[in-house]
Amino acid sequence: MCGLNLGFIVIMIGLVVETEIGESMRFELESGKTKCIAEDIKANAMTVGKYSIVNPSEGQPFPDSHKLVVRVSSSKGNNYHLGDQVDSGTFGFLAAESGDYTTCFWANKHKPPVKMTIDFDWKSGVVAKDWSKIAKKGQVDTMEIELKKLYDTVAAIHEEMFYLREREEEMQELNKETNSKMATFSFFSLLLCLSVAGLQIWHLKSFFERKKLL
DSSP states (O other), X not given: OHHHHHHHHHHHHHHHTTTSOEEEEEEEEETTOEEEEEEEEOTTOEEEEEEEEOOSSTTSOOOXXXXXXXXXXXXXXXXXXXXXXXXXXEEEEEOSSSEEEEEEEEEOOOSSOOEEEEEEEEEEGGGGSOHHHHHHHHXXXXXXXXXXXXXXXXXXXXXXXXXXXXXXXXXXXXXHHHHHHHHHHHHHHHHHHHHHHHHHHHHHHHHHHHTTOO
């Protein structure tokens, strides 16, 4: 029975990978350039991020050229984090609205240009929780931790289903509005074409009558 429960837990945790964000990457950024990374996050989801420049000379202080400006903002223009002239940083917040959240990195201008390597880890939803700290704080065993993970996973999938349903309803409403506008436009286009055709027929008839061809 225990093996069955653990198998079910593994399956459910696997499902959440498709509905929750957990992204870790390494990329290069040249002096004076900008790189933005966007993720679609639903409202009331916890999101945490960590970024750092890889030191080109390990054990030595960072060169003056290796500094960043980092900003995290929502699609509505609300700022959630701003790091000014930093080589590393973290952020964490509860998303106030659903939509695309963007993390932008600006590298300082430098002559000659240099390339920086940046490590960036961004997590949202269930994967944003630090389960090791929860285990230590609550003094719970492995099975209880797995059950807590499962509960949060099911809750996240449940919320995701409602979120997707709302998005589907919005898209259906948008399609209805678009079809209605297209039908109205087609009607007026047809009316205009018939009016022009009628005007041309009247003009030709008048022309032939003047020339006494009719």
